[in-house]
Amino acid sequence: MTLSPTVPPPQPTGLAPALARNIRALSDRRSAEKRSAGLQERTAELVTRFAGSIAFVYIHAIAFGVWVAVNTGLVTFLPKWDESFVVLGTLASVEAIFLSTFVLISQNRMAAAADKRADLDLQISLLSEHEVTRLVTLVSAIAAKMDIHTDADAEIDELKQDVAPEAVLDEIEAEEKASEAR
Numbered sequence: 788m789t790l791s792p793t794v795p796p797p798q799p800t801g802l803a804p805a806l807a808r809n810i811r812a813l814s815d816r817r818s819a820e821k822r823s824a825g826l827q828e829r830t831a832e833l834v835t836r837f838a839g840s841i842a843f844v845y846i847h848a849i850a851f852g853v854w855v856a857v858n859t860g861l862v863t864f865l866p867k868w869d870e871s872f873v874v875l876g877t878l879a880s881v882e883a884i885f886l887s888t889f890v891l892i893s894q895n896r897m898a899a900a901a902d903k904r905a906d907l908d909l910q911i912s913l914l915s916e917h918e919v920t921r922l923v924t925l926v927s928a929i930a931a932k933m934d935i936h937t938d939a940d941a942e943i944d945e946l947k948q949d950v951a952p953e954a955v956l957d958e959i960e961a962e963e964k965a966s967e968a969r
Contacts, residue, residue, distance in 0.1 A: 831892035
């Protein structure tokens, strides 16, 4: 048996401590947000979750099926109570109004949470860009001190510049307007 001069790297036993801390922090934040939700938000979430379940479909299929079967005369041992189906239509319409309102409330809450996450992502991206710019400046200075030249030297001055997010947004908006005008 021949021994190899290399050994495979050890497999990690778990998550990196920083990653585990971040996961815990996000989980704790979501739990705190759920606990701080008001009664109206919790009710809307509960109704929306139930309305989006297969149990909701089954209950409605059975209820509407029985309603139609009785009121069309398919079931003869129960008296008809809504032969024109006006009551059924009215109930379904009122239910649809309330369900759509509950769904919109839940969507608004989810959109607000998504906006918070997007703001956090943007802040982290801007911080990362700033840090990378500083690293490029540092590595460039080290390379100059050691008289090292690379193919990337032509781009270094541009990479050392901080990105101005407002200027980027202005340029994106101007391009969108120009694209719409075409």
